[in-house]
Amino acid sequence: xxxxxxxxxxxxxxxxxxxxxxxxxxxxxxxxxxxxxxxxxxxxxxxxxxxxxxxxxxxxxxxxxxxxxxxxxxxxxxxxxxxxxxxxxxxxxxxxxxxxxxxxxxxxxxxxxxxxxxxxxxxxxxxxxxxxxxxxxxxxxxxxxxxxxxxxxxxxxxxxxxxxxxxxxxxxxxxxxxxxxxxxxxxxxxxxxxxxxxxxxxxxxxxxxxxxxxxxxxxxxxxxxxxxxxxxxxxxxxxxxxxxxxxxxxxxxxxxxxxxxxxxxxxxxxxxxxxxxxxxxxxxxxxxxxxxxxxxxxxxxxxxxxxxxxxxxxxxxxxxxxxxxxxxxxxxxxxxxxxxxxxxxxxxxxxxxxxxxxxxxxxxxxxxxxxxxxxxxxxxxxxxxxxxxxxxxxxxxxxxxxxxxxxxxxxxxxxxxxxxxxxxxxxxxxxxxxxxxxxxxxxxxxxxxxxxxxxxxxxxxxxxxxxxxxxxxxxxxxxxxxxxxxxxxxxxxxxxxxxxxxxxxxxxxxxxxxxxxxxxxxxxxxxxxxxxxxxxxxxxxxxxxxxxxxxxxxxxxxxxxxxxxxxxxxxxxxxxxxxxxxxxxxxxxxxxxxxxxxxxxxxxxxxxxxxxxxxxxxxxxxxxxxxxxxxxxxxxxxxxxxxxxxxxxxxxxxxxxxxxxxxxxxxxxxxxxxxxxxxxxxxxxxxxxxxxxxxxxxxxxxxxxxxxxxxxxxxxxxxxxxxxxxxxxxxxxxx
Amino acid sequence: xxxxxxxxxxxxxxxxxxxxxxxxxxxxxxxxxxxxxxxxxxxxxxxxxxxxxxxxxxxxxxxxxxxxxxxxxxxxxxxxxxxxxxxxxxxxxxxxxxxxxxxxxxxxxxxxxxxxxxxxxxxxxxxxxxxxxxxxxxxxxxxxxxxxxxxxxxxxxxxxxxxxxxxxxxxxxxxxxxxxxxxx
Numbered sequence: 001x002x003x004x005x006x007x008x009x010x011x012x013x014x015x016x017x018x019x020x021x022x023x024x025x026x027x028x029x030x031x032x033x034x035x036x037x038x039x040x041x042x043x044x045x046x047x048x049x050x051x052x053x054x055x056x057x058x059x060x061x062x063x064x065x066x067x068x069x070x071x072x073x074x075x076x077x078x079x080x081x082x083x084x085x086x087x088x089x090x091x092x093x094x095x096x097x098x099x100x101x102x103x104x105x106x107x108x109x110x111x112x113x114x115x116x117x118x119x120x121x122x123x124x125x126x127x128x129x130x131x132x133x134x135x136x137x138x139x140x141x142x143x144x145x146x147x148x149x150x151x152x153x154x155x156x157x158x159x160x161x162x163x164x165x166x167x168x169x170x171x172x173x174x175x176x177x178x179x180x181x182x183x184x185x186x187x188x189x190x191x192x193x194x195x196x197x198x199x200x201x202x203x204x205x206x207x208x209x210x211x212x213x214x215x216x217x218x219x220x221x222x223x224x225x226x227x228x229x230x231x232x233x234x235x236x237x238x239x240x241x242x243x244x245x246x247x248x249x250x251x252x253x254x255x256x257x258x259x260x261x262x263x264x265x266x267x268x269x270x271x272x273x274x275x276x277x278x279x280x281x282x283x284x285x286x287x288x289x290x291x292x293x294x295x296x297x298x299x300x301x302x303x304x305x306x307x308x309x310x311x312x313x314x315x316x317x318x319x320x321x322x323x324x325x326x327x328x329x330x331x332x333x334x335x336x337x338x339x340x341x342x343x344x345x346x347x348x349x350x351x352x353x354x355x356x357x358x359x360x361x362x363x364x365x366x367x368x369x370x371x372x373x374x375x376x377x378x379x380x381x382x383x384x385x386x387x388x389x390x391x392x393x394x395x396x397x398x399x400x401x402x403x404x405x406x407x408x409x410x411x412x413x414x415x416x417x418x419x420x421x422x423x424x425x426x427x428x429x430x431x432x433x434x435x436x437x438x439x440x441x442x443x444x445x446x447x448x449x450x451x452x453x454x455x456x457x458x459x460x461x462x463x464x465x466x467x468x469x470x471x472x473x474x475x476x477x478x479x480x481x482x483x484x485x486x487x488x489x490x491x492x493x494x495x496x497x498x499x500x501x502x503x504x505x506x507x508x509x510x511x512x513x514x515x516x517x518x519x520x521x522x523x524x525x526x527x528x529x530x531x532x533x534x535x536x537x538x539x540x541x542x543x544x545x546x547x548x549x550x551x552x553x554x555x556x557x558x559x560x561x562x563x564x565x566x567x568x569x570x571x572x573x574x575x576x577x578x579x580x581x582x583x584x585x586x587x588x589x590x591x592x593x594x595x596x597x598x599x600x601x602x603x604x605x606x607x608x609x610x611x612x613x614x615x616x617x618x619x620x621x622x623x624x625x626x627x628x629x630x631x632x633x634x635x636x637x638x639x640x641x642x643x644x645x646x647x648x649x650x651x652x653x654x655x656x657x658x659x660x661x662x663x664x665x666x667x668x669x670x671x672x673x674x675x676x677x678x679x680x681x682x683x684x685x686x687x688x689x690x691x692x693x694x695x696x697x698x699x700x701x702x703x704x705x706x707x708x709x710x711x712x713x714x715x716x717x718x719x720x721x722x723x724x725x726x727x728x729x730x731x732x733x734x735x
Numbered sequence: 736x737x738x739x740x741x742x743x744x745x746x747x748x749x750x751x752x753x754x755x756x757x758x759x760x761x762x763x764x765x766x767x768x769x770x771x772x773x774x775x776x777x778x779x780x781x782x783x784x785x786x787x788x789x790x791x792x793x794x795x796x797x798x799x800x801x802x803x804x805x806x807x808x809x810x811x812x813x814x815x816x817x818x819x820x821x822x823x824x825x826x827x828x829x830x831x832x833x834x835x836x837x838x839x840x841x842x843x844x845x846x847x848x849x850x851x852x853x854x855x856x857x858x859x860x861x862x863x864x865x866x867x868x869x870x871x872x873x874x875x876x877x878x879x880x881x882x883x884x885x886x887x888x889x890x891x892x893x894x895x896x897x898x899x900x901x902x903x904x905x906x907x908x909x910x911x912x913x914x915x916x917x918x919x
Contacts (some may be wrong), residue, residue: 235831
């Protein structure tokens with residue numbers, strides 16, 4: 001708004017200046033006109049002089065205006081260029097281009113016009129035919145007058161000669177003088193004759209045909225001239241058109257001592273037509289001469305006119321150039337200022353530039369952009385604040401999590417998708433006998449490159465993306481056997497992208513040791529119980545036989561026979577139990593070979609066909625799981641142990657199913673039944689030796705299953721079947 | 736602009752300047768009581784162009800600017816009074832006569848007719864005993880006075896449009912004093 005106000009004010013100032021100059025021109029012109037008129041100059045000359053003056057004034061003002069405008073703007077441009085203001089170079093180029101482009105044609109036009117005018121004036125003024133006609137006419141007219149004057153002087157001489165007889169001192173000379181003059185008037189065909197003594201009138205006669213009402217007065221100066229020079233001649237322009245109709249000549253008598261000098265004045269009236277034509281010829285030639293004398297003024301006038309047009313064009317072009325440059329550069333300058341302010345962070349700044357074309361679109365776009373930026377910045381600030389709060393909360397949560405992890409008994413190790421360790425808590429380091437610096441930031445396969453820890457590292461690779469892998473691993477760390485349960489889970493972002501993996505490690509060594517100790521205690525108790533069971537009948541039988549022997553009982557033989565039979569049977573029971581333990585202890589290492597799983601399953605299930613009425617035993621093997629690298633006999637034993645338990649647990653009607661399939665590179669065997677299921681408290685001790693829920697048997701079946709699976713580097717877990725029953729799931733490496 | 740062009744323009748200006756410039760000679764002041772009468776002759780004042788101009792019927796005049804100063808020996812002179820005297824000639828080609836008017840401050844002093852150019856030049860350029868000023872009563876007789884005059888004979892244009900006045904240089908008269916008052 002300030003800019004527009006300034007421009008309006010400047011325009012107003014300019015109008016005042018122009019008005020002031022116009023008023024000054026009027027005043028000066030008036031003064032000059034008064035001065036010229038005061039000198040009694042002819043109207044035509046005054047007009048010419050005034051026109052020249054006005055043109056000169058306008059040109060001087062225009063020259064000064066252009067000079068001022070150019071110098072001022074060039075100075076401003078130089079200053080702007082020196083201060084490297086934006087748009088100054090463009091403005092300079094635009095102005096110079098405008099002035100340069102216009103200067104050449106304008107100057108050419110001016111030069112050509114001036115030359116054309118000069119040529120035209122020269123041709124007109126120097127036209128030989130016109131000048132010759134005018135000169136000849138002038139000569140003829142002058143000659144006409146001269147001849148009339150010569151004739152009149154001659155006639156005057158004749159009259160003077162005729163007056164010789166007249167005594168001018170005689171007071172009665174009048175009639176004689178009149179007769180002589182009348183006769184001479186008729187003889188010489190004159191208009192009038194007048195006689196003077198010196199400058200005093202004596203007598204005169206007037207021809208009635210001359211058309212003169214009275215004798216013309218030649219004037220004292222004329223008479224004096226005639227007396228001084230002997231003769232004088234005059235043309236009297238007494239007509240309205242300036243034609244000299246009356247021509248007179250005065251002849252003075254020669255100077256004689258003691259006598260008065262008579263002066264004869266004779267006159268002739270020219271024919272009006274001849275006199276007019278002669279006067280016209282003379283005046284025409286004089287007008288030509290006047291124009292010739294004013295040639296420089298006229299040329300200057302036209303020159304000034306051309307110059308004025310040229311200067312107006314130049315001024316207009318310069319002004320237009322500056323105006324256009326300003327129209328373009330002002331919005332650019334405003335945009336530059338806006339850009340600077342925005343760069344300084346003032347997003348509330350709005351560009352205001354007087355433009356109504358594409359530049360306005362640019363300015364509006366800039367303002368829109370600035371507004372958007374301001375809004376975005378506000379949103380960004382808001383987001384930043386939220387982010388800061390979230391970061392703070394996350395930091396607190398991370399610290400809490402770190403504290404939880406550090407205080408957790410379970411070891412936690414996380415890796416990124418490339419396998420580089422992100423975090424590792426103290427429990428993990430303690431379990432794995434490693435220092436903090438040995439793990440975080442390193443690739444897990446390098447950090448756990450030794451043979452023992454590599455078993456853990458392999459689990460990261462073995463874990464399927466998105467899946468969950470649980471393994472129990474036995475490691476020798478620091479010279480001790482450690483049993484670790486590792487659970488590998490894939491971490492995902494909110495978008496579902498894989499962010500890495502996390503491994504939770506539990507050290508089960510002490511727990512398993514305690515369980516084994518408890519198991520051995522249980523085993524010892526059961527062994528003692530099992531051994532005690534046959535020992536009691538043996539002892540009772542032996543005591544009975546001893547008593548019969550001491551009593552000398554007659555049926556000692558029969559009793560002995562019966563007793564020995566009992567003892568032998570119980571000893572055989574004990575022998576069988578010892579053999580069972582012996583076989584458990586002597587179980588061989590697995591000998592893997594390629595196994596045809598459908599056949600193995602078929603052979604196994606064949607043993608249970610119609611074993612228990614009302615119990616369906618079936619199974620299936622998928623195509624992917626049809627071949628595996630296993631110890632077939634041991635796996636068959638595993639299946640038999642699990643199927644024995646399952647069939648025993650199911651009350652008719654029921655079913656037992658074995659499914660073999662493939663998942664994540666592992667062979668999965670599921671044995672499910674629809675029995676009563678296993679209580680939760682019994683599941684923990686299920687795989688311990690001599691643990692049995694049946695109250696009979698050695699309790700070694702599931703222990704053997706667990707051992708075989710473990711020695712195949714597989715896992716075994718028991719779960720509740722839906723709606724009832726139990727599911728044993730075995731996962732074995734297929735290759 | 737080329738040096739040759741500049742040289743040509745300079746020569747043109749010098750040539751214009753070197754053309755016979757008008758000058759005032761025999762500038763004399765006569766004092767009758769307190770009336771100042773001047774006589775002078777303007778030499779080279781009537782050029783051929785000026786004469787052509789007169790004979791073409793254009794009223795042409797010579798303006799004599801007359802200034803009265805109090806003379807100071809070591810200071811600038813004080814201007815006391817000024818007056819303009821003009822001689823204007825007009826030619827009637829039909830009658831072949833020149834009418835010469837002499838005006839003082841626009842008031843007609845003398846009018847005469849002359850028939851040839853010699854008389855015309857004399858009438859325009861020779862002033863004899865013309866009363867131009869009357870000294871103020873308050874001017875003391877101790878003051879040294881002088882007159883300066885110059886003649887302006889017209890204008891010409893430089894570079895086709897710049898008007899330039901054609902005038903003689905300022906000419907100073909002899910210094911004079913007002914006669915001392917006589918004892919009653």
